[in-house]
Each structure stands twice: as structure tokens, then as C-alpha cells.
Amino acid sequence: MTPPRVVLVTRRFWPLVGGAEIMAARLAGGLHAKGAATTILTARWQPDWPAEIEHHGVRVIRLANPQTRVWGTWCYMRAVGRWLRSHRSSFDLVYVSMLKHDAYAAVAAAQRGGFPIVLRAEGAGLTGDCHWQLEANFGLSIKRRCQKAQAFVAPSPAIEHELIVAGYARSRIHYIPNGVAIPEPRDEADRAAARADLAEADASLAIGNQAPLVVYTGRLHAMKGLEYVVRAWPSVLKRLPEARLWLVGDGPYRTQLNELIGNLGLWGFVYLAGPFDDVEEFLRAADVFVLPSLEEGMSLAVLEAMAIGLPVVASDIPANQAIVEDHVSGRLVPPRDSDRLAATIVELIENRELADALAQEARRQASQRFSLDKLVDRHLELFQRLLDH
Structure with missing residues (x-):
């Protein structure tokens, strides 16, 4: 079975550091290690950052992201959609971190391009994606668009529950907990x-x-x-x-x-x-x-x-x-x-x-x-089911 070619979309990525960014990097690296050609699509937060780099063997593409609140977001969303449409032949599936602007643009591109898309919800409660969709400008429009994705990944039972309460299709929600490398024990x-x-x-x-x-x-x-x-x-x-x-x-x-x-x-x-x-x-x-x-x-x-x-x-x-x-x-x-x-x-x-x-x-x-191997294997199983459907 040929491993899928995956594009992972995350607006924030290295050298910006946080839980979601670290998890995206580890998932991408794990997929790459198991033979799944993986590309990270992210934002170019500083004008002097190169437009393309390699991070631990994974190709990283940085898209336009002007540093103005509304205009910058709109430009980035357009850039995500345009890149996915113009590179459709180079990937099999798209995976998006966060149910926000990136997801809106990617789902729209998927509807036009006919490729499966998976959205991973981040955070719970007041800092979670479901709450953000209720409070943000155009949040409800983004939510309606996100609900059209083929699958949703919930990294915790709390996030899974929030997705269900928010109206996301229960049958398309998959609980896949975070995973970490298991280092040598300390003494x-x-x-x-x-x-x-x-x-x-x-x-x-x-x-x-x-x-x-x-x-x-x-x-x-x-x-x-x-x-x-x-x-x-x-x-x-x-x-x-x-x-x-x-x-x-x-x-x-x-x-x-x-x-x-x-x-x-x-x-x-x-x-x-x-x-x-x-x-x-x-x-x-x-x-x-x-x-x-x-x-x-x-x-x-x-x-x-x-x-x-x-x-x-x-x-x-x-x-x-x-x-x-x-x-x-x-x-x-x-x-x-x-x-x-x-x-x-x-x-x-x-x-x-x-x-x-x-x-x-x-x-x-x-x-x-919670090993990194289990995280990657569960994602590959999900991706294969969607591609075989």
C-alpha cells in the first residue's frame, strides 16, 4: 500500500513555538518517517523569512501573510486556497490544524478540487476552536464551512464532546490523542x-x-x-x-x-x-x-x-x-x-x-x-480509510 501524500496546513509553525505548532511538526515528521510525502503549508510571519525551507526532512512552504489584522488574514486565506488548487496533482489529502481561517480556505478548495480534508480541533473551553467560532467575526460562517470536511480529529475527550455539542457530525469525529517520543528513562x-x-x-x-x-x-x-x-x-x-x-x-x-x-x-x-x-x-x-x-x-x-x-x-x-x-x-x-x-x-x-x-x-x-508511533499510525489509518472511500 502506497503511503498517502499529505499537505498539513497550520498558520503558525517553527520558529514560532507552542503546543499546536510542536504537534504539527511531530506529526509531519512521523508521517515523513513512515514514507508519507508530507508538505507543511504555513504563513510567512516575517518578510525576511525564506519562502521555502526544510524542517527535519519535511518541506515547508510559507505563504503571504501581511502584518495587518484583517487584510493579512484575507491575503493568507486566498494564498492557501490558491496554492491547494494549483498544486492539486501533488497531494492526496489535506490536514488542517485548527478550525479557523485556514480551515475555511482549505475546505473551500477541497470542495472545488475534490480531495478529502481532515480538520484537527485545538484547545477546549474558552481557548478552544469551538468557542472561537462562536465569538470571532465570521466565526459562524467558518463553522458552517468547516462542518463540510470529511473528518475531524479530536485530541481529547473534552474536545470531542465540544465538537458534538457544536453540531459536528458524530460519525466523522475521530478521537486521536496527542503522542510523544518515548526517550530513555532518566536517573x-x-x-x-x-x-x-x-x-x-x-x-x-x-x-x-x-x-x-x-x-x-x-x-x-x-x-x-x-x-x-x-x-x-x-x-x-x-x-x-x-x-x-x-x-x-x-x-x-x-x-x-x-x-x-x-x-x-x-x-x-x-x-x-x-x-x-x-x-x-x-x-x-x-x-x-x-x-x-x-x-x-x-x-x-x-x-x-x-x-x-x-x-x-x-x-x-x-x-x-x-x-x-x-x-x-x-x-x-x-x-x-x-x-x-x-x-x-x-x-x-x-x-x-x-x-x-x-x-x-x-x-x-x-x-x-500516547506514543508518537501510535499517533502517526492512527492518522495513517484514518487517511487510508478516507482515500479508499
């Missing part, structure tokens, strides 16, 4: 080496091997609930005076977090590390991973932490419940509860036997349920 020597490497790269990341370290990786956004783990830190320090919290990433909430850290006198204890393409060294250096989100689609960051064998403390919300089994593969705490966050973090740092047991089970579940 104490690995942890020490990672800390040494980070300290060498940035003096602000210098930390002794005995100091407890809690890490978050992802966007700095209000809905990530980071305020609550920062507010938890004074309580953590009462029990663990050397404990450090590193928030790895960037986003619109950075200024507010900076102010909160200063107001609570936490300079030197809580550090905003900035964005990194690869966060594996941070995970290897850490003792606990924390995700205090108020809403999630399906957290790639949690899966990465589980895969490397790191105990996870996450908020008790539907998306996290689908990944983390409380007291089995991690700990779930009520959202917005700084006291419970602090107590649970302290418990896992003080009780290494418990932390190690949770981490081992988390790694086992990540390997069995």
Missing part, C-alpha cells in the same frame, strides 16, 4: 548532568543537585493557572527553603507573572526561563512537573513529562483526567487551589518512593497509550 546521574548543562548555558539556571526543582513548560497564558502555583510557592518554601520553580515558555501573561513574583518576594526562587524549542533538559533536571491549567485541550507538556519519567501534579480538569490517573500515574488537585498545589508538591518531593512509583507508571502509560 540521578542524568538529572545532575542536565542541571550542569543548563547552568553552563545560562547562569540564572544554576542550581545545586540537592535543591528541589519544579518545572512547568508551555505558554505563559492566564488560562494556564500559573498565578496559582506562584502563589503556592511561599508555602512550599516554608517546608523546602531551597525549592525552585522554573516556568519555561513565553506568552501574554509574562508581565503579570513578573509583577506577581516581585510582589511576593520570590526573586531567586521562581524564574521565568523564556521559550525553548526543546525542553527535554529541563524535564531531566526537574523533580516534579506542574500544570495548574484552568482549561486544556490535551497537554503535550504533561505527556512529555510522563514519557521521561517525571512525577506530574496537574489540575483536576477533564483534559488532564484523560491523561493522568490520580494517585496512580500522577496527582490531580482542584484548579485555583494554591494550598493543595503547595501541599502536593511538598509531598512528592519529600516522599521519593511515592514520586518514583507515580513516575514509573506515568512513563508506562505514556509508552502504551
Whole structure:
């Protein structure tokens, strides 16, 4: 069976970094590795960016994207539709990340060009695609057009439920959870080496091997609930005076977090590390991973932490419940509860036997349920069914 030729459309892509962008890159790379010729169609966010590059063996085409809010979006949508129509003979199927403007343009091109199209919904709740379609200008028109796609991918049960409630055909919705590569397990020597490497790269990341370290990786956004783990830190320090919290990433909430850290006198204890393409060294250096989100689609960051064998403390919300089994593969705490966050973090740092047991089970579940291989295989199976139909 010849692997399909796939065009993956995502308006944001490397070097822009976020969960959706990382997932698109990994899916494209995985498809490419299994013989499916894959092209990424994205926006050219800076005029000095080359119009075409190769990213880990995958061809990336950057289309016009003027930096004006309405005009830029319209130009990009036209460019997506025009490219798909003019290159119809070079692909078999189109896969779009997000049910937004890209999807509208791609579905329109698919209706004219007669090729199957798959839309992947991103995010849940107030930050999800279904809510965006209710609130955005022309959102309902975009929704009606999106509903004509041949298939929809929901990366979490919460997103699957939102699609059904929004009126998307249940029979065309496919639950395919995110997947991550399963790295070598870490040990104490690995942890020490990672800390040494980070300290060498940035003096602000210098930390002794005995100091407890809690890490978050992802966007700095209000809905990530980071305020609550920062507010938890004074309580953590009462029990663990050397404990450090590193928030790895960037986003619109950075200024507010900076102010909160200063107001609570936490300079030197809580550090905003900035964005990194690869966060594996941070995970290897850490003792606990924390995700205090108020809403999630399906957290790639949690899966990465589980895969490397790191105990996870996450908020008790539907998306996290689908990944983390409380007291089995991690700990779930009520959202917005700084006291419970602090107590649970302290418990896992003080009780290494418990932390190690949770981490081992988390790694086992990540390997069995959320591997990158499974993600790619499930997509290839879906693509083949659509092409055989």
C-alpha cells in the first residue's frame, strides 16, 4: 500500500513555538518517517523569512501573510486556497490544524478540487476552536464551512464532546490523542548532568543537585493557572527553603507573572526561563512537573513529562483526567487551589518512593497509550480509510 501524500496546513509553525505548532511538526515528521510525502503549508510571519525551507526532512512552504489584522488574514486565506488548487496533482489529502481561517480556505478548495480534508480541533473551553467560532467575526460562517470536511480529529475527550455539542457530525469525529517520543528513562546521574548543562548555558539556571526543582513548560497564558502555583510557592518554601520553580515558555501573561513574583518576594526562587524549542533538559533536571491549567485541550507538556519519567501534579480538569490517573500515574488537585498545589508538591518531593512509583507508571502509560508511533499510525489509518472511500 502506497503511503498517502499529505499537505498539513497550520498558520503558525517553527520558529514560532507552542503546543499546536510542536504537534504539527511531530506529526509531519512521523508521517515523513513512515514514507508519507508530507508538505507543511504555513504563513510567512516575517518578510525576511525564506519562502521555502526544510524542517527535519519535511518541506515547508510559507505563504503571504501581511502584518495587518484583517487584510493579512484575507491575503493568507486566498494564498492557501490558491496554492491547494494549483498544486492539486501533488497531494492526496489535506490536514488542517485548527478550525479557523485556514480551515475555511482549505475546505473551500477541497470542495472545488475534490480531495478529502481532515480538520484537527485545538484547545477546549474558552481557548478552544469551538468557542472561537462562536465569538470571532465570521466565526459562524467558518463553522458552517468547516462542518463540510470529511473528518475531524479530536485530541481529547473534552474536545470531542465540544465538537458534538457544536453540531459536528458524530460519525466523522475521530478521537486521536496527542503522542510523544518515548526517550530513555532518566536517573540521578542524568538529572545532575542536565542541571550542569543548563547552568553552563545560562547562569540564572544554576542550581545545586540537592535543591528541589519544579518545572512547568508551555505558554505563559492566564488560562494556564500559573498565578496559582506562584502563589503556592511561599508555602512550599516554608517546608523546602531551597525549592525552585522554573516556568519555561513565553506568552501574554509574562508581565503579570513578573509583577506577581516581585510582589511576593520570590526573586531567586521562581524564574521565568523564556521559550525553548526543546525542553527535554529541563524535564531531566526537574523533580516534579506542574500544570495548574484552568482549561486544556490535551497537554503535550504533561505527556512529555510522563514519557521521561517525571512525577506530574496537574489540575483536576477533564483534559488532564484523560491523561493522568490520580494517585496512580500522577496527582490531580482542584484548579485555583494554591494550598493543595503547595501541599502536593511538598509531598512528592519529600516522599521519593511515592514520586518514583507515580513516575514509573506515568512513563508506562505514556509508552502504551500516547506514543508518537501510535499517533502517526492512527492518522495513517484514518487517511487510508478516507482515500479508499
